[in-house]
Amino acid sequence: MPGTMMGRAVTLWLALAGHAMAGLVNLTPDKNGDRVAVATDGKVAYLPAKRVNVGATNVGGGYCRYIKRTQNGDLYVMGPNLGNRLFRSTDGGHHWTSSPWNIEQMAFLSAFAILADDTFVVAYMPSPLSAHKAMWVARSSDRGKTWDANRIQLDLDPFTRVMGWNADIVQIADGTLLLTLDMRASVDAVHDETGAMLPPHLKGGFLYIVRSRDGAKTWGDRSRIPASGGEVHLCRLPSGKLMAAVRKQRWHRAPGDPASVLEIKKRYGYKPLMGGGGIEDSEEANRIKNIFVSESYDDGYTWVNEQQVSDFMQCSGDLTYTTDGVLVLQYLHRYHGGPIANVSIRARVSYNNGNTWEPEEYVLSDGENYPSGIAGEEGSVITMCPHRGQIQAVHWRPLPRDKPPLAYRGATQRGNTVSTAKPLVRQSHIAVSQSGGETLQLPVTRVNLLPPAGGAKHSPIHYTRNSAAMDRAGDGTLYCAGNVLGQRILRSSDQGTTWKVAQLGIPGWGSMVGFKILRDDTFVVLFEPVGNPHRILYVARSTDRGETWQLQKTRLDIAPYTQLSGKGHNLLELNDGTLLVTLRLWGATGAAADEQQRGPVDAPTHVLRSVDGGKTWTGRSPLAGLAGQTRLRRLASGKLLACVFNLKIGVTNKLMLAESDDGGQTWINPREVSAARQPGGANLTQLADGTVVLEYLYDTAPGKSPHSNWYYVNGLRSVISRDEGKTWQPDVYVVSRQTAPNVEPTGGGAYLSDSVALDDGRLFTACVHFENGGMQFQGVTWKPLPVK
Numbered sequence: 001m002p003g004t005m006m007g008r009a010v011t012l013w014l015a016l017a018g019h020a021m022a023g024l025v026n027l028t029p030d031k032n033g034d035r036v037a038v039a040t041d042g043k044v045a046y047l048p049a050k051r052v053n054v055g056a057t058n059v060g061g062g063y064c065r066y067i068k069r070t071q072n073g074d075l076y077v078m079g080p081n082l083g084n085r086l087f088r089s090t091d092g093g094h095h096w097t098s099s100p101w102n103i104e105q106m107a108f109l110s111a112f113a114i115l116a117d118d119t120f121v122v123a124y125m126p127s128p129l130s131a132h133k134a135m136w137v138a139r140s141s142d143r144g145k146t147w148d149a150n151r152i153q154l155d156l157d158p159f160t161r162v163m164g165w166n167a168d169i170v171q172i173a174d175g176t177l178l179l180t181l182d183m184r185a186s187v188d189a190v191h192d193e194t195g196a197m198l199p200p201h202l203k204g205g206f207l208y209i210v211r212s213r214d215g216a217k218t219w220g221d222r223s224r225i226p227a228s229g230g231e232v233h234l235c236r237l238p239s240g241k242l243m244a245a246v247r248k249q250r251w252h253r254a255p256g257d258p259a260s261v262l263e264i265k266k267r268y269g270y271k272p273l274m275g276g277g278g279i280e281d282s283e284e285a286n287r288i289k290n291i292f293v294s295e296s297y298d299d300g301y302t303w304v305n306e307q308q309v310s311d312f313m314q315c316s317g318d319l320t321y322t323t324d325g326v327l328v329l330q331y332l333h334r335y336h337g338g339p340i341a342n343v344s345i346r347a348r349v350s351y352n353n354g355n356t357w358e359p360e361e362y363v364l365s366d367g368e369n370y371p372s373g374i375a376g377e378e379g380s381v382i383t384m385c386p387h388r389g390q391i392q393a394v395h396w397r398p399l400p401r402d403k404p405p406l407a408y409r410g411a412t413q414r415g416n417t418v419s420t421a422k423p424l425v426r427q428s429h430i431a432v433s434q435s436g437g438e439t440l441q442l443p444v445t446r447v448n449l450l451p452p453a454g455g456a457k458h459s460p461i462h463y464t465r466n467s468a469a470m471d472r473a474g475d476g477t478l479y480c481a482g483n484v485l486g487q488r489i490l491r492s493s494d495q496g497t498t499w500k501v502a503q504l505g506i507p508g509w510g511s512m513v514g515f516k517i518l519r520d521d522t523f524v525v526l527f528e529p530v531g532n533p534h535r536i537l538y539v540a541r542s543t544d545r546g547e548t549w550q551l552q553k554t555r556l557d558i559a560p561y562t563q564l565s566g567k568g569h570n571l572l573e574l575n576d577g578t579l580l581v582t583l584r585l586w587g588a589t590g591a592a593a594d595e596q597q598r599g600p601v602d603a604p605t606h607v608l609r610s611v612d613g614g615k616t617w618t619g620r621s622p623l624a625g626l627a628g629q630t631r632l633r634r635l636a637s638g639k640l641l642a643c644v645f646n647l648k649i650g651v652t653n654k655l656m657l658a659e660s661d662d663g664g665q666t667w668i669n670p671r672e673v674s675a676a677r678q679p680g681g682a683n684l685t686q687l688a689d690g691t692v693v694l695e696y697l698y699d700t701a702p703g704k705s706p707h708s709n710w711y712y713v714n715g716l717r718s719v720i721s722r723d724e725g726k727t728w729q730p731d732v733y734v735v736s737r738q739t740a741p742n743v744e745p746t747g748g749g750a751y752l753s754d755s756v757a758l759d760d761g762r763l764f765t766a767c768v769h770f771e772n773g774g775m776q777f778q779g780v781t782w783k784p785l786p787v788k
Contacts, residue, residue, distance in 0.1 A: 024410060025341035025363045027387070036396045037363040039340045043408035047362075050395040051387065054087045054096040059386035064166040064231075064316070064370040066112040067384050067393070075374070075393075076144070077384060078112040078122065082391075086144045093382045093393040103138045103147045110135070110164030111179065115171055120144050121216045123152075123179055125164050132161040135181065137216050152219045154210065158202065159183040160193075166231040166316055166370055169216075172299055173240065177212040179219065180232035180244075190252045195586075203252050204228035209300045223301045227292060231370075234300070235319035235327070242296040243354055244303065245329055247315040250287045259508065259530045261285055269312035274335040276774055277456025279486065280463040283510070283532040291317040291331050293354055309348060309357050320373035320381050326398055327354050330364070330371040330383050337455060345371045345385045349398045364394050424448075425497050430782060435730035442733065444782040449480065449490055449499050449766065457774030462486045467681070467752035468766040469515040469569035473545070476759065480766050481515045481525070482569055484751055484777070489546055496764045496779050506540045506549050513537060514571025514581055521545070524614050526554075526571055526581060534563045534600065539614040557618040558608070561585035565600040569683070569754060571614075572632040572640070572664075579610040580664045582623060582630040582642070605630050605644060607664045624658040624667040629752075632664075633684035635692070640664050641725050643673075643694065645681040655679040655696060657725055677732065678702055680713055684725075685755040685763060691784060692721040693763060694728065695735065695753050700745055713750040714738050716767045720784045735780055736769035751775075 024044045025037045035046040058081045065079040077087040078101075085098040103122060107129035113121045120140040125132070138149040156162055161184040168180050185202040186192050207225035212218060225232055229249035236242050258264055262281040268288050272279050280286075291310035294303040310317065310331050317331035327350040336342045340363065347362040364371075367386030376382045380397040387394070429441040450459040466483035473479065480490040480499075487504040510530040517523055523542040528534070537556060540549040558564060566583040573579055586603035604627045609619040623630065628646030635641065640660040647653055658670040673679050673694065680697035687693065696719075701712040715737040719728045735753070739745050753767035762783045769778045 024339075025344075027363070027366055036394065037341070038360050038399065038406075039363060040360045040408065041410075042340070043410035044340065045406045045408050047396060047399075049364075050094075052094055052096065052393045052395070053390045054089075054384075054393055055098050056082050056085065056087070056391040057389055058082050059367050059369055059389060059391060061368070062166065062316070062370060064318070064372055065384035065391060066372045067374045067382060068112060068114040069374060070114055070118050070143070071116075075382070076112075076114065076120075077393075078109060078144075079372075079384075080109040089393070092376065093395060096393070099144070101144050101147070104149050105136065106138075108164070111167040111169040113169035113171065113177070115177075115215065116175070117215075118143070119215060120147075121169055121177070122147070123164055123167060123169060126151075132163050132184075132187070135162055135164055137179075137219070139216055150217070152210070154181075154219065155222065156183060159185050159206065161185070161187060161189075163205070163230065166233075168233040170234045170236055170242075172236055172242070175213070175215075176299070177216055178209050178234060178242075178300055179212070180225070180234065181208050181210060182206070182230040183208055200255055203254070204250055205230045207232055207246065225294070225300075226303055227294075227306070229288075231316040233316070233318045233372075235321060237321055237327070237353055239353070240297075241353065242300050243319050243327070244294045244296070244300075245309075245317040245319050245331075246292045246294065247289075247317070248292045248308075249289045249315070251284055253283065253531050257287070261287065264288075265312065268308065271312070272453070272460055273337055273339075273456055274313050275458065275463060276336060277452045277458035278461050278463050278775065281486065282463070282466075285463075289313050289315060291315045291329065293319075293329065293357075295354060305355075307354075307357070314346065316370045318370070318372045320375055320383075322375050322379045322381060322398070323377070324379035325353075326351060326379065326401075328373060328381050328398060329357075330373050330381075332368065332370055333363075334368065337457070339455060342366070343368045345369075345383065345394075347381075347383070347398070351401050360399065362396070362398065364396065365392065428780075430780070431734040432785065433732045433734070440785075442782065442785065444780055446769070447496065447499070447779045447781075448776050449779050450485075450488075450501070450777040452774060452776070457772070459768075459775060459777035461751065461768060461775065461777050467568050467683075468754040469512065470754040470756045470764070470766055471515065471517040472756050473517050474519070474521050478756060478764065479515075479517065479523075479546075480754075480779075481512070482754065483512050483567065484768070495758055496781055499779075502546065504540075504546060504549070507551065508538060511567045512569070513566035513583075514569055516571040516573055516579070518573055518613070519577070522613065524571065524579070525549075526566075526614055528565075528567070534565055537564070537566070537617075541613060552615060554614065555616040556608070557616075558583070558585055558606075558620060560588040560590055562589060563587040563600075563603075565603070568629050568631065568681075568752070570630050570632050572634055574634065574663055575638070577611070578663065579614055580632060580640075581608050581610070581617065582606065582632060583608060584627060585620075601627075601646065603627055607667075609664070619665070621665055622667070624670040626656050626658060626670055628653075628656075629681050631681075631683040633686065633692075635686050635724055636690065637724065639724060641684055641692070642667065643682045643684055643696075645679070647680070653680070653699075653702060655682055659725070674728070675702075677717070677719065679717075680750060681752045683752060683754050685757060687757045687763065687784075688759075688761055690722070690724075692725050693755065693784065694719050694721070694725070695755060695765065695767075697750050697752060698734075712745045714745045715769065716753050716765070718784075722787065731785060733782070733784070735765055735782070736767045736778070738768060738770050738775065740770055740773075 075089040105126040107127040108125040111123040138147040163182040211221040231247040345365040365385035365387035369386040373383040432440040469482035478492040513526040525540040584603040605623040608617040626644040655673040680699045682696035716735040718733040751768040755765040
C-alpha cells in the first residue's frame with residue numbers, strides 16, 4: 001500500500017480532544033494527515049490512516065456497505081440506500097468510480113458477495129418490503145452490468161416470516177454458499193396473527209443459514225445459529241474455522257428472566273447514559289443488544305464458544321481477517337455521549353483467532369451506518385465507514401501484537417457534563433397562539449423535577465409512551481408518580497417549588513394503571529404485574545404516604561372478557577368513596593371470531609367500580625363505545641368527563657370526549673376534539689373558577705407511517721373550556737416541546753402530562769420539555785389568560 005502508514009513501524013500521533021466529536025476523540029486530520037483513534041481505560045492515542053470518499057453521501061440509518069474483491073484485486077462496494085450505484089476501485093481502494101445497476105423487484109439489498117469465479121451474487125427482500133414472505137437472489141456474470149433474479153424457495157415452517165436485514169453471503173472451500181437469514185413466527189415475533197402471545201419457543205428472531213451448492217441458483221439445507229436477533233455476518237478463517245458476528249437482540253420476556261427488565265439489561269452493559277440519561281425498561285425494551293461472536297468447526301452446522309464482544313447498543317458488526325492473522329470486529333457504536341466519542345464506527349481485535357479479544361477499542365469514523373471490512377496490504381484493513389456526511393474507505397492498521405508503549409492521554413472532563421444541582425425555579429414563557437394569528441408570550445415558572453445525572457442530557461425518565469400521574473394530599477402536599485418515573489415518587493410541600501424523590505418499593509410492579517390519594521389520605525396504586533400478562537391487576541395501598549405498602553391481587557368481574565389493559569393514569573374517586581377505573585377489555589369467551597381477535601388497540605373501553613378501596617372491581621359499563629387510552633376527571637358539579645385516544649397504525653387518530661351524569665354508569669355525548677389541533681393522548685384538570693383545561697400531546701404527523709404506530713409528538717399543548725367541555729376557546733397554549741425549535745420529531749417518545757390545580761388559581765403541570773439539549777422532566781406553573 002502506498003506510503004509508510006502500513007509499514008511495521010507504527011507512528012503514533014497523540015492529541016487531546018477537539019470539537020469534532022463529543023468526548024476525548026477528535027478525528028480531524030492533524031499536520032500528519034488522517035487518523036483513527038485507539039482508546040483504553042478512558043484515554044486516547046491516534047494511529048495514522050487514510051480516508052477516501054467513495055462518492056456517496058447516503059449516511060445514517062441501519063444500512064451495511066459491503067466491500068468485496070474480485071480475483072484481479074478490484075474492490076466493489078454495494079449496499080442498500082446507495083442510489084442503486086455499484087462502486088469500484090482498481091487501485092486497492094484509493095480511487096473510486098461508480099455505475100448504476102438495476103435488479104427487478106428489489107426493496108432492500110440484504111447481502112452482496114463475489115464468488116471465486118467472479119460471479120456477483122446479491123440476496124434481497126422484494127417489494128412490498130413489509131410483507132416479509134420471500135427472499136430473492138440475483139446473479140451477475142458481467143460484474144454488475146446485468147442481473148438474473150430468482151425467488152429463493154424456502155421451507156419456513158414453523159415460521160411465517162423471513163427477513164434479510166443486513167445479512168451476509170460467504171463461500172466456503174468446497175464452493176458452497178452460506179446465506180444468513182432471520183425467520184419469525186409473526187410480524188412482531190411476540191404475538192401471533194390474532195394478537196395472542198406466541199409460546200416462548202417461537203418468540204423472537206431465529207437465525208438460520210441456508211446453503212447453495214450450485215452457485216446461488218437453488219437453496220436449502222437449513223441450519224440454526226443459536227441466538228435471538230439478526231444481521232449475522234460470517235468470516236471464514238484460513239484454518240477452515242467459521243466465525244459469526246451476531247447482533248444478539250431480544251425485545252421480549254423469556255423464561256428465567258428476572259422480574260426487572262432493567263436488571264437483565266445491566267447484565268449486558270446497559271447504562272441510562274446510552275439513552276442520554278433516559279431509562280428504557282418497558283416490556284418491549286431490548287434486554288440484549290450486543291455483538292456476540294461464535295465459532296463453527298463444521299461449516300456452520302453447529303456453533304460453540306459464544307462470547308459477548310461489544311457493549312450494549314454496539315451493533316451491527318462485520319469480521320475481517322488481516323494478512324498477518326489479526327481478526328477484526330468492526331461495529332456501530334450507536335449512542336451519544338460515549339464518553340470516548342459519540343455515534344461512530346468502532347473496532348476490536350483478536351490476536352488468537354477469536355479466542356480472546358483485546359481491551360483496546362478503535363474509533364474509525366464519526367457517523368452512523370453499519371460497517372463492512374476487507375483485508376488490505378501489510379496487515380491493514382479497509383473499512384467502509386460513514387464519516388461526516390461521506391461514505392469512506394478508511395485504510396488503517398490495528399496495533400501489532402507486541403503493542404508498543406503508548407503515551408495515552410485523557411482528560412478529567414468527558415463529554416458534555418450536565419450539572420446535577422438541585423432543581424431551581426426560574427422564570428420562563430409559553431407561547432399562546434390566538435385565533436387572529438397573533439402569538440402571545442405568557443409568563444410561567446419552570447422547575448426541573450429530575451435534573452439529568454452527570455454526563456447525561458436527559459432526565460432519568462422511562463421511555464417511551466409513558467405518562468405522569470399527579471395528585472394532592474389533604475394538607476396540600478403535591479405528589480407525582482406514573483410510568484414515566486418508574487417506581488419513583490416525587491413530593492413537594494411548597495406548591496411545586498422544591499421536590500424530594502423517594503422509591504415506591506412495590507414488588508411485582510409492571511406498569512401503572514392508576515395512582516390516587518383518597519380523601520382519607522390513603523395512597524392507592526393499581527398496576528399490571530411484571531410481564532404484561534394482560535390478565536390481572538394488583539392493588540397497593542399505603543396509609544403512611546408511601547413509606548410502606550399492603551399488596552394484594554384484585555378481584556375483577558370482567559366476564560365474558562379475559563384480557564385487559566389500562567396503562568396510564570385513570571383512577572378516580574367519587575363523593576361517596578367509590579373508585580372508578582377504565583380498562584380496555586378483549587378476548588371475550590363465546591364471542592364472534594373478530595371480537596376474540598381484538599387486541600388492546602381495538603378493544604373497547606369499559607368503566608369498572610370498586611367500593612372497597614380498589615380490592616374488588618365490578619359493575620362494568622361501556623364508555624360510549626369508545627376505545628383507547630382514557631383519563632377521567634370529576635368536575636365540581638359532579639359531572640364526569642372522559643378523554644379517550646386510540647393510537648392505530650397508519651390512520652389519523654381521534655381524541656374523543658364523553659360525559660356522565662350518573663357517576664360513570666352511563667356515558668353520553670361522545671364527540672371529537674377538533675382534529676385541526678392534531679391532538680394525541682390527553683388529560684383534564686379543573687381550576688377553582690370552573691375552567692376546564694385539556695392538555696394534549698401535539699401529533700405533528702397524524703397517520704404518517706402505514707407500517708408502524710410511531711407517534712410524531714412534539715410536546716404538550718392546552719386549550720380551555722368555560723362550559724365544562726362543551727366548547728373550547730381558540731387560544732392554544734404551547735406548554736412544552738420535545739424537540740429543539742425547527743427540528744421535526746422522529747417518532748420517539750410520547751410522554752403524557754398530568755396537572756393539579758393550586759390554591760391560588762394556577763395550574764402545576766408535570767411534563768417533558770426539550771431544554772439544554774435534552775428531554776427534561778419539568779414542572780410548569782401557569783395560569784390561562786383571563787376571559788376577554
